[in-house]
Amino acid sequence: xxxxxxxxxxxxxxxxxxxxxxxxxxxxxxxxxxxxxxxxxxxxxxxxxxxxxxxxxxxxxxxxxxxxxxxxxxxxxxxxxxxxxxxxxxxxxxxxxxxxxxxxxxxxxxxxxxxxxxxxxxxxxxxxxxxxxxxxxxxxxxxxxxxxxxxxxxxxxxxxxxxxxxxxxxxxxxxxxxxxxxxxxxxxxxxxxxxxxxxxxxxxxxxxxxxxxxxxxxxxxxxxxxxxxxxxxxx
Amino acid sequence: xxxxxxxxxxxxxxxxxxxxxxxxxxxxxxxxxxxxxxxxxxxxxxxxxxxxxxxxxxxxxxxxxxxxxxxxxxxxxxxxxxxxxxxxxxxxxxxxxxxxxxxxxxxxxxxxxxxxxxxxxxxxxxxxxxxxxxxxxxxxxxxxxxxxxxxxxxxxxxxxxxxxxxxxxxxxxxxxxxxxxxxxxxxxxxxxxxxxxxxxxxxxxxxxxxxxxxxxxxxxxxxxxxxxxxxxxxx
Numbered sequence: 001x002x003x004x005x006x007x008x009x010x011x012x013x014x015x016x017x018x019x020x021x022x023x024x025x026x027x028x029x030x031x032x033x034x035x036x037x038x039x040x041x042x043x044x045x046x047x048x049x050x051x052x053x054x055x056x057x058x059x060x061x062x063x064x065x066x067x068x069x070x071x072x073x074x075x076x077x078x079x080x081x082x083x084x085x086x087x088x089x090x091x092x093x094x095x096x097x098x099x100x101x102x103x104x105x106x107x108x109x110x111x112x113x114x115x116x117x118x119x120x121x122x123x124x125x126x127x128x129x130x131x132x133x134x135x136x137x138x139x140x141x142x143x144x145x146x147x148x149x150x151x152x153x154x155x156x157x158x159x160x161x162x163x164x165x166x167x168x169x170x171x172x173x174x175x176x177x178x179x180x181x182x183x184x185x186x187x188x189x190x191x192x193x194x195x196x197x198x199x200x201x202x203x204x205x206x207x208x209x210x211x212x213x214x215x216x217x218x219x220x221x222x223x224x225x226x227x228x229x230x231x232x233x234x235x
Numbered sequence: 236x237x238x239x240x241x242x243x244x245x246x247x248x249x250x251x252x253x254x255x256x257x258x259x260x261x262x263x264x265x266x267x268x269x270x271x272x273x274x275x276x277x278x279x280x281x282x283x284x285x286x287x288x289x290x291x292x293x294x295x296x297x298x299x300x301x302x303x304x305x306x307x308x309x310x311x312x313x314x315x316x317x318x319x320x321x322x323x324x325x326x327x328x329x330x331x332x333x334x335x336x337x338x339x340x341x342x343x344x345x346x347x348x349x350x351x352x353x354x355x356x357x358x359x360x361x362x363x364x365x366x367x368x369x370x371x372x373x374x375x376x377x378x379x380x381x382x383x384x385x386x387x388x389x390x391x392x393x394x395x396x397x398x399x400x401x402x403x404x405x406x407x408x409x410x411x412x413x414x415x416x417x418x419x420x421x422x423x424x425x426x427x428x429x430x431x432x433x434x435x436x437x438x439x440x441x442x443x444x445x446x447x448x449x450x451x452x453x454x455x456x457x458x459x460x461x462x463x464x465x466x467x468x469x470x
Contacts, residue, residue, distance in 0.1 A: 060458045067455070071323060078313040088306060091326060175420055182414040189410070189427070196431075220302070223295045 012077050019069050019090045023097070026062040027142040030097045033059065033104035034138065034201060038131045041111035041194065049115075052108035059101035063094045082215070089215040093145065096204040100138065103197040103204075110190045110197075123188045125173050127195060130166040133159050134198045137205035144212045156209040163202035170195045247312050254304050254325045258332070261297045262377040265332045268294065268339035269373065269436060273366045276346035276429065284350075287343035294336035298329045317450070324450040328380065331439040335373065338432040338439075345425045345432075358423045360408050365401040365433045368394050372440035379447045391444040398437035405430045 004012065033052050040048035070087050073079055079087050114122055137159050140152045174188045174195075213221050239247065268287050275283035305322050308314055314322050349357055372394050375387045409423045409430075448456050 057458075064455050064458060067323075071319060074309050074322075075313070075315045075319050078310070080310050084306060084310050087309075088302075088326075091323075092330070095327070095330065171424070175424070178413060178420050179417040182417050185410050185413050185420075189406070192424070220299050223292075223299060 015069070015073050015077070016083060016086060019066055019073070020086065022062070022066045022069065023090055023093050024142060024146055026059065026066065026094060026097050027145070029059055029062070030100050030104070031135070031138055031142070033101055034135055037104040037107040037111065041107060041114070044115040046112060046115060049108040049111050053105055056101050056105040059098060063098040066090060066094045085215050085218060089145070089211045092211050093208050096207045100201050100204045103201050107194050107197050110194050114187060114190050117187070123174060123177050123184055123191050125170055125177070125191055127170065127191070127198065130163050130170065130195065130198045133163050133166070134201040134205065137163070137202050141205045141208040141212065144209055148212070148216050150213045150216050153209045153213050156206055160202050160206040163199055167195050167199040250304070250308050250312070251318060251321060254301055254308070255321065257297070257301045257304065258325050258328055259377060259381055261294065261301065261329060261332050262380070264294055264297070265335050265339070266370070266373055266377070268336055269370055272339040272342040272346065276342060276349070279350040281347055281350060284343040284346045288340055291336050291340040294333060298333040301325060301329045320450050320453060324446045327446050328443050331442045335436050335439045338436050342429050342432050345429050349422060349425050352422070358409060358412050358419055358426050360405055360412070360426055362405065362426070362430060362433065365398050365405065365430065368398050368401070369433050369437040369440065372398070372437050376440045376443040376447065379444055383447070383451050385448045385451050388444045388448050391441055395437050395441040398434055402430050402434040
C-alpha cells in the first residue's frame with residue numbers, strides 16, 4: 001500500500017473531520033426539528049409545525065451529501081482501523097438521523113391535524129415525559145459521538161426502556177379514554193401515533209449511541225448476548 | 236495505487252460475490268419470517284408464531300456478519316465505482332432487511348396476543364391485500380438486487396403508495412369498529428399496529444429497490460426531485 005504524503009494525510013484528516021462535523025450539524029438540525037414539532041404540538045403553533053414539515057427536506061439532503069462524502073473517502077483513502085470505523089459510524093448514524101427527521105415531520109403533521117381539525121380536541125395524555133426523555137437521549141448520543149465517549153451509553157439504554165414503558169402507559173391511558181368516549185377515537189389514535197414516533201426517536205438515539213461504542217471500542221454491541229452463537233453460519 | 240495481482244483479484248471477486256449472495260440469503264430468510272408471521276396470524280398457529288419470534292435472532296447475526304464482511308472489503312480492497320456501490324448497497328440493504336425482520340417479529344408477537352388472549356377476538360379487517368403487496372414488493376426488490384435490474388423499481392414505488400392507501404383504509408375500518416363496540420378497542424389497536432408493520436415492510440422494500448437503482452445507475456434517487464437544491468449547503 002502506498003504511503004501517504006504529508007499533504008494527502010492532511011487532506012484525509014480534513015475529510016474525516018468534515019464528515020464528523022457534518023453528523024453533528026445534521027444532528028443539531030434533527031434535534032431542533034424534534035423540539036419544534038413537540039413545541040408546536042403542545043402550543044398549537046401551526047406556523048412552527050409547517051416549518052418542521054418544510055425543514056425535513058434539508059435533513060434528507062444532508063444525508064445524501066454526507067453519504068457521498070463517506071463513499072468518496074472509502075474510494076480514495078482506503079481508511080482502516082478507527083478511521084474506517086468512523087466512516088461506518090457516520091454511514092449508519094446519518095440513516096438513523098434521517099429517520100428521526102421523518103418522525104419529527106410525522107409528529108408535526110399529526111399536530112396540525114389535531115389543532116386544525118374541525119373539532120380541535122387533544123386527549124389529555126401526558127406526552128411530555130417520554131418526549132423529554134427521547135430528546136435527552138438524542139442529545140446524549142450526539143454528545144457521545146462528538147467526544148467519542150461511551151460513558152453515557154448505559155444511561156441511554158435504560159432511558160430507552162423508560163421511553164418504551166412510558167409508551168405502553170400512554171397507550172393504556174388512551175384505551176381508557178376511547179372506551180369512555182368513543183367520539184375521541186380518531187384524535188386518540190393521532191396521539192397514539194405521536195407517542196409511537198417519540199418511542200422510535202428513542203430507538204434511533206439508542207442506535208446512534210451503540211454505533212459510538214463500536215467507534216470507540218471496535219465491537220458491535222447491538223446483539224452482544226449472542227455474538228458467539230453459531231447460528232449466523234446458517235444454512 | 237498498487238495494481239492487484241490476478242490472485243488478489245480473484246479473491247476480491249469472491250468476497251464481493253459472498254456479500255451479494257449473503258444479502259440474498261438474508262433476504263430469503265426475512266421473506267420467510269414475514270410470510271410465516273402473516274400465516275400464523277391468519278391461522279392462529281401459535282407454534283409458527285413462536286418460531287418467527289425465535290428466528291429473528293438469526294437475521295440479526297447475519298446483519299452483523301455481512302456488515303463486518305463489508306468493512307473487511309473496504310479496509311483491504313479499496314473498492315471503487317460499481318464495486319464500491321455494491322458494498323454501499325449491501326450495507327444499507329442489510330439494515331432495512333434487519334428492520335423488516337423486526338416487523339415480522341412484532342406481527343408474530345401481536346398475533347400471539349390476539350390468538351392466545353383471554354377473549355380471542357380478531358376484528359374482521361382485511362389485512363391480506365396489503366400484506367400480499369408488501370411481500371410482493373420485498374420479493375421484487377430482492378429479485379432486482381439479484382439481477383441488478385431496475386425495471387421493477389417504478390412498480391415497487393406504486394405498490395408502496397397502494398400499501399399506504401390500504402393502511403389508511405384499514406385504519407378507517409378499525410375506527411368504525413371501535414366506535415360501534417368499544418370493547419374491541421384493545422384488539423383493534425393490535426390489528427392497527429400489525430397494519431402499520433405491513434406498511435413499514437413496504438417502505439423498507441421500497442428503500443432496497445432504490446438502493447438497487449443507485450447500484451445500477453450510480454445515482455441516489457431517494458430525494459431526486461430536489462437533488463440540485465442548494466439547501467444542503469446549509470448555514
